[in-house]
Amino acid sequence: MAYVALEELLDKSCGSVYKLVILASKRALEIAEGQPKLVQTNSATKPSTVALLEISAGRVQCKLAKSINTL
Numbered sequence: 001m002a003y004v005a006l007e008e009l010l011d012k013s014c015g016s017v018y019k020l021v022i023l024a025s026k027r028a029l030e031i032a033e034g035q036p037k038l039v040q041t042n043s044a045t046k047p048s049t050v051a052l053l054e055i056s057a058g059r060v061q062c063k064l065a066k067s068i069n070t071l
Helices: 005-014 017-032 047-057
Strands: none
Touching: 005 017, 005 047, 017 047
């Protein structure tokens, strides 16, 4: 199993563990449904690990939503 440092992943996921979990789980689901992998791994690597490796490599990034100011 590949080790991906949490500190490195937090920097790439807008500094939030919650956003990291959501980003990785959505990407892992896409990979499990047949979307191509964005990093090179062997075929035995689980989709969740591939998703974390993609985030670590900067291939998958979180988007910052625009805030709506209402008065």
